[in-house]
Amino acid sequence: MPLRICHLGKFYPPARGGIESHTQTLARAQVALGADVRVVCVNHDMGGVDATWRIIASTPSVEEVDEGVRVTRVGRHASFSRFDVCPSLFSALWRIRREGVDIVHVHAPNPTIFSALSLMPPFGTLVVTHHADVVKQRVLLKAYRPVESFFYSRAALVLSTSDDYIGGSEALLRVGSKAKALPLGIDRTPFAEPTPRARAFAEKLRAEHGSPLWLSVGRVIYYKGLDVAVDALSQAPGKLLIVGSGPMETELRQRAERRGVADRLVWLGRLDDEELVGAYLAATALWFPSNGRGEGFGLTQVEAMASGLPVINTHVPHSGVAYVSRDGVSGITIPMNDPAALAAASHRLAADPDLRRQLGERARERAAAEFDERVMASRSLAYYAEALGGTHSTDGPAARRAGPPVSDASA
Structure with missing residues (x-):
């Protein structure tokens, strides 16, 4: 059975942004290496209009396939201090938990995803990419830091985009040896x-x-x-x-x-x-x-x-x-x-x-x-193998595959 990976991101291309591009590139490159990869993110597209920066904006939920990557874009109704209101997010995550996944890879900062995961039993082995510290949004930081700390302590690995970033990040220093560097890559x-x-x-x-x-x-x-x-x-x-x-x-x-x-x-x-x-x-x-x-x-x-x-x-x-x-x-x-x-x-x-x-x-x-995508993807799979071989898996593979079904309605 191929390795089953679920990336949880803020948005996904054609939404613009470095984290978005990285998530897509990594997911596609992992598929090319034989993994079964899916992505869950917020849908930024409001009928051809980019709703990223709009406080009140409703977008639909959409299912797509992007070069072998199964993408679920959950609809959102509003956004407050980078927290997106997405009622359908829970049902999407419960469905993935029910189907089974080996690696849950969260791209952070991501208040929306972490808040949703905090209301669910853990599933899969958690890996987090810490793309950047929350610096300027002081109100968001006060509410987000305890959630961040909780999930980083649960994660098998917390990846930074460079070794240089780790030394100045409280969040990464707190996790000690679990912090590793995975530089971003692109399709050149x-x-x-x-x-x-x-x-x-x-x-x-x-x-x-x-x-x-x-x-x-x-x-x-x-x-x-x-x-x-x-x-x-x-x-x-x-x-x-x-x-x-x-x-x-x-x-x-x-x-x-x-x-x-x-x-x-x-x-x-x-x-x-x-x-x-x-x-x-x-x-x-x-x-x-x-x-x-x-x-x-x-x-x-x-x-x-x-x-x-x-x-x-x-x-x-x-x-x-x-x-x-x-x-x-x-x-x-x-x-x-x-x-x-x-x-x-x-x-x-x-x-x-x-x-x-x-x-x-x-x-x-x-x-x-x-910074080639193949270099990045190979490094990521090596990290996943390390995580799965450790003691941080929150639910064993057999339990994930044989666990009781959970209906979307119960979310």
Whole structure:
């Protein structure tokens, strides 16, 4: 019987985000290695409208198959401080418990999933990926920390996205030797072998906006340091392309007006996969000026590196940001909250094509060696084998398969 894995995530692509992309990539790669994989997440799609940031928004429950991964998107009615109200979540989890699963892999922070699991008897061997600490949301943190501590103590393994992150995380330090590093990985093919459409979009961006072109990809939220990027643009040449959206967009537009760079700030919004690859191809470097440990890894750095694009990132203490793209290897690392340093690094890359080429080549090599999806999936299955061979399984395989059926109604 193949290993049965259930990933419990916040959202799932086409929802945008590093955790979402990681969950999909890991699940698909595990299927390719022979595992039976399913995902349960919240449905972000409200009839073609992204409901991620809406407080009141109803979405339906949907069942799909994504390259061999069975995906259950549970409907939600509202969201308060990142807690989604999803009445159908319980029935989905009870059904999985009844059918049997070997590994329950939760991607955290995830108040919604942990709250639902706390109301159920344990099932499967619990593995958690701790993607990032809850830092800014103080009200959420006060309510979430006891729940987090309870499930982390129950987990067989708690995975971090890098060794660097473990040393600064109270949650990870509390679990001691159960904390292990599983760096994120991606399918490098679309970035290493861009399609004609991706190349055409790159040419379009260059023709419309000239050179140099700096690129930012991701949700427009506080720890991305885009306020620093806007300030740096007033001292750097070229334009900044921003792919993504989020709650700080209006504030950043106003900041750009005050700094006199609004005409050099290009908001591309949400791009499809080929257009995103084209944006990486068109850019001179990825700007990644994150300034908080809410940024635990930075998966878009890996996408840029796989595209052969140098990265300008920041040294965020006890975060994996500077681990992903190494200073002098695949890019340039600067101090946090330093617009002048970001501008200086940009001037250096814009003026030195040989340096850009060398960093780009080494970026591709590092992406292949450390952050390929097959490397990540193989590491994950080795960790699962370790967890299943230990003493942390909350319910034996025989009991999982022969346990009494539980009706959805009883949830």
